[in-house]
Structure formats: C-alpha cells, structure tokens
Amino acid sequence: MVNLERRQALKTGGALGLWGVFASLGLMPSFAHAEWNKTLFSAKSMNEALDLIGAVLPETSGDIQLNVPEIAENGAVVPISVSSSLPNATQIMVFVDKNPNVLAANFNLPAGTETFVTTRVKMGQTATVIVLVKADGKLYRAAKEVKVTQGGCGG
Amino acid sequence: MGSPMKIRAAVKDGITEVKILMGHAMETGLRKDAAGALVPAWFITEVTAKHQGKVVLEAQFGTAVSKDPYLVFRFKGGAKGEKVSVSWLDNKGDTRSDEVEITEKV
Numbered sequence: 001m002v003n004l005e006r007r008q009a010l011k012t013g014g015a016l017g018l019w020g021v022f023a024s025l026g027l028m029p030s031f032a033h034a035e036w037n038k039t040l041f042s043a044k045s046m047n048e049a050l051d052l053i054g055a056v057l058p059e060t061s062g063d064i065q066l067n068v069p070e071i072a073e074n075g076a077v078v079p080i081s082v083s084s085s086l087p088n089a090t091q092i093m094v095f096v097d098k099n100p101n102v103l104a105a106n107f108n109l110p111a112g113t114e115t116f117v118t119t120r121v122k123m124g125q126t127a128t129v130i131v132l133v134k135a136d137g138k139l140y141r142a143a144k145e146v147k148v149t150q151g152g153c154g155g
Numbered sequence: 156m157g158s159p160m161k162i163r164a165a166v167k168d169g170i171t172e173v174k175i176l177m178g179h180a181m182e183t184g185l186r187k188d189a190a191g192a193l194v195p196a197w198f199i200t201e202v203t204a205k206h207q208g209k210v211v212l213e214a215q216f217g218t219a220v221s222k223d224p225y226l227v228f229r230f231k232g233g234a235k236g237e238k239v240s241v242s243w244l245d246n247k248g249d250t251r252s253d254e255v256e257i258t259e260k261v
Contacts (some may be wrong), residue, residue, distance in 0.1 A: 004159075035201055035213070036201055036215050037215065039182065041215070041218075043215040044257035053160040073215065076221060076222065077221045077222075078221075079225075081227075088236065090241070094217055099219050100185060101217050101218060101219065102185075103217050103218050103219075104216075104220060104222055105214060105216050105217060105219075106215045106216065107211040107212065107213070107214045108212070108214070109212065110209075110210055110211060110212070112211070112230055112231045112232060113211050113212055113228065113229070113230040113231075114229040114230060114231070116227075116228060116229050117214075117226070117227065117228050118222040118225070118226070118227035118228075119220065119221075119225060119226050119227070120220070120221050120224070120225050120226065121220055122183070122218075122220070122221055123219075131187055155189045
C-alpha cells in the first residue's frame with residue numbers, strides 16, 4: 001500500500017511552491033483560468049467542499065436518478081449517469097467521497113439543456129458517489145456506494 | 156494539440172443527444188511511473204459545447220475524470236445539418252476544438 005498522505009504532502013508542497021513563485025513574479029499560472037475553481041477541485045473531503053460551496057449537505061431527493069454500478073471491477077473507469085426531473089436545474093456536481101480530491105466534475109446547464117449527464121470517473125477505493133443538483137437556487141442530493149475491487153489511481 | 160474528439164449529435168423528438176469521446180491522458184499527478192517518479196498532473200479542466208454558436212453545456216473536470224473522457228448530454232432543439240462544436244482546455248493550456256453536424260436519430 002502506498003503512503004497516500006506522504007504523496008499528498010509532496011503534491012501540496014510542490015503546488016504551493018509553484019504558486020509562490022508565480023505570485024512573486026506577478027504571473028498567473030495557465031491553469032488558473034477564471035472558470036476552473038482550483039480551490040474547490042482541490043478539496044480533500046466532502047466537508048471541505050461543502051464549506052467552499054457555502055452549503056450544508058442537502059437532504060436526499062427522490063427526484064434525482066443516479067445510476068452507478070454496485071460493483072466496479074475497474075476503479076479507473078466507473079460509469080456514472082445522472083438525471084433529474086427537478087425544475088430549473090442549473091448545475092450538477094459529481095463527488096467521490098474517498099478520492100484524494102473529492103470533486104470529480106461540475107456541469108453548468110444553460111436554459112434548454114436537459115438535467116442529464118453521463119460520464120466516467122476514477123475511484124481509488126470503495127466509496128460513495130455523491131451528486132448535488134442545484135435547482136431554483138437550492139441544492140439537492142443523491143448518493144450511492146460503489147464497491148471497487150481494483151482501485152483506479154494506478155501507480 | 157490533442158487528438159481529435161469523436162463526437163456524435165443526433166436529434167429525436169426535439170431533443171439532441173451529444174456523445175463526446177475526448178482523447179486525453181487525464182494524469183492525476185498522484186501516479187508514479189516505473190522508475191518511481193511522480194507523473195505530473197495533466198488533465199482537461201474545462202469543456203464547452205455549443206449548438207450553432209450558443210453554449211449548451213459547460214463542464215469543469217477534476218483529475219478524477221477517467222482517461223479519455225466520455226461525456227453524454229442532451230439539449231432541447233437542434234435540427235439535422237446544424238452544427239455542434241465542442242472544445243476543451245487542459246491544465247497545461249492545450250486546447251482542442253471539433254465540430255459535427257447533427258443527424259436524425261431513427
């Protein structure tokens with residue numbers, strides 16, 4: 001078993017160092033694009049992510065359909081499909097609660113786009129896939145556990 | 156320049172379904188190579204899809220999206236022959252844009 005904490009510390013340290021260098025030069029690194037929320041995508045836990053969003057974990061909603069496999073033999077490719085009948089949905093967020101960075105993807109839905117998305121994510125271990133849907137400005141949740149028999153973090 | 160995306164856009168009953176397969180390593184930055192060195196993070200951060208120039212989906216990806224990202228979404232409207240374009244941006248500043256014509260799903 002690899003030492004995740006050590007790897008994380010190395011990664012965080014490296015990233016902070018880089019930010020320091022860029023900050024001292026007055027430059028913005030290319031990945032600091034306005035649309036991509038680096039802080040949120042770096043959140044290490046659901047609590048941290050929710051704090052950054054400024055929300056408490058919402059109640060589960062029966063109006064969100066979350067389709068994930070019960071068992072994923074390959075954690076590198078776990079299919080996820082989300083759909084919802086909630087009116088005026090504008091955003092879908094997909095989290096994996098045990099991943100090093102919990103937020104996997106965010107989708108902004110302009111008016112006229114269906115509340116539906118299918119994608120594939122990596123899961124390092126058995127974990128819960130948590131989906132938050134924002135509709136009429138309010139967050140709703142759906143969650144399902146996926147048992148991972150082979151982790152998807154490689155290495 | 157990334158490799159070309161595979162995109163299919165098909166309209167049925169007034170709803171266009173778009174399926175996208177992007178070619179990208181999606182390195183997390185946590186994986187080690189055979190020599191034990193960390194492979195630097197390299198992943199798509201943003202995806203934008205447009206129909207006739209109007210944005211129909213904006214996605215932001217973290218490192219947890221699988222290698223060669225697959226994405227399906229649907230929007231109201233769309234007609235045979237109209238254009239759907241998809242572009243992505245990765246954390247190294249590389250971009251890729253591709254475009255297809257909507258077909259009719261039978």
